[in-house]
């Protein structure tokens with residue numbers, strides 16, 4: 001969990017590789033639904049473009065469907081879910097049904113000033129969702145994804161006024177639910193302002209069985 005642009009997406013991908021488990025990214029699934037122009041996707045798109053949370057029922061349905069596929073049996077990383085109290089409650093219910101439990105909640109912190117700069121330089125792959133940054137994580141070929149050859153685009157919501165709105169929404173609706181996890185001792189806090197190269201080793205330490 002973390003504010004927009006704190007680097008939670010890249011951390012989720014690193015953790016997924018570390019444990020060889022799938023990464024389930026709420027924002028990517030919503031963008032995919034919007035791209036495919038499904039009924040929910042089209043509703044979601046309006047909220048995303050304004051920087052507001054998509055209604056809980058839509059997000060919960062999508063995540064629940066994803067978590068019913070067999071590849072999550074070994075474990076999974078949730079990226080960008082839950083983001084509201086209702087979603088956190090729904091996740092408890094889903095986990096119970098799957099007979100699964102949360103091992104860690106990684107909370108990433110970053111200052112709004114750092115976020116605005118970072119997000120305005122962010123580009124994402126329109127096909128696989130891989131994340132690039134025009135200063136720190138340049139693609140080998142300009143405008144083309146290293147992983148899949150897809151076209152790199154700037155997200156509609158990575159514009160300054162929408163970034164600020166997303167930050168406010170995070171502070172009001174998502175930050176309070178981190179509390180829930182601190183009380184059960186699963187919370188691991190880390191800085192969103194590390195250099196890219198430092199991230200894997202910091203996460204290894206944070207998520208090692210002895211820490």
Ligand code: ADP
Nearest residue numbers: 004005026027047048052053054059080081083
């Ligand atoms: P960021 O965390 O950088 O804002 P995401 O891709 O995680 O980027 O989210 C982008 C947008 O997708 C959010 O602003 C919101 O509109 C929508 N979204 C993503 N996850 C959720 C969620 N769990 N609940 C509601 N809306 C969500």
Ligand code: ZN
Nearest residue numbers: 125128145148
């Ligand atoms: Zn790609």
